Amino acid sequence: MTTATDILTAHEYGNPYVLSHLDALESEAVHIFREVAGEFERPVILFSGGKDSIVMLHLALKAFWPAPVPFSLLHVDTGHNFPEVLAYRDRTVAEHGLRLHVAKVQDFIDDGRLRERPDGLRNPLQTVPLLDGIESNRFDAVFGGGRRDEEKARAKERVFSLRDEFGAWDPRRQRPELWSLYNGRHSPGEHVRVFPLSNWTELDVWQYIEREKIELPEIYYAHEREVFKRDGMWLTAGGWGGPKEGETVELRQVRYRTVGDMSCTGAVDSAAATVADVVTEVAASRLTERGATRADDKVSEAAMEDRKREGYF
Known part of the structure; x- marks a missing residue:
């Protein structure tokens, strides 16, 4: 039986038929992007200007180069974002000629659909603007930068995560993904969250950023x-x-x-x-x-x- 150590050793000694662990992760992510492009009508990439969404966009650019990325971007702006990150977001969108949708939490507070929390936190208020953005733009697949190593709830996720007509996640409805076969079937009103970085760790992300020389805020x-x-x-x-x-x-x-x-x-x-x-x-x-x-x-x-x-x- 070939072990992970055997694979890494083979790569170290120049075997051209064996991928390094970063190459394997990149290849898996590129496959996921292309799978979604072929299976869904209106996918969108969640892009905040954070490192995971930046790596995800970099992978999408690779997946479809030299053609443009066939997806738009969606950012849920809490109104309390770091100025450096927003500047990076806008610069990246302009550089690659991408279309950006921005759902602003402040707009929902102003019209009464949301209320400010006593503790001042706005991250928990992102759900309503996110779901509104998905529904109003009829997005049927939503790429997110979540990774299984981040948090125990995210460790339960599949790469294709089915959400019901209310955008809710039910771990009992998650589908098996044997042999990297992804099932994107969904009923009208439902959508699928897609996580190309599911199998990456924080260290993998940073090693990939180093290898690819990716600019960050x-x-x-x-x-x-x-x-x-x-x-x-x-x-x-x-x-x-x-x-x-x-x-x-x-x-x-x-x-x-x-x-x-x-x-x-x-x-x-x-x-x-x-x-x-x-x-x-x-x-x-x-x-x-x-x-x-x-x-x-x-x-x-x-x-x-x-x-x-x-x-x-």
């Missing part, structure tokens, strides 16, 4: 920033509701492992200023990026699964 690397501590995390001060009385703003050298919005995404103390530095740092970490830096996942043990059942990413 600068907040992923060590920089000085004014932050304050809340619930054990370094949060960025802003108009979203921080800091409160008794929370002291400090100037620290930090970076972000994951990017949501300013109200829920914590920075980590870091001196990792280059991709190679980040790869080394991530390899030594024993916490996933969501477990270490996302306040919205700390609400309860089942916080992510509860939101996914309501239609969240």
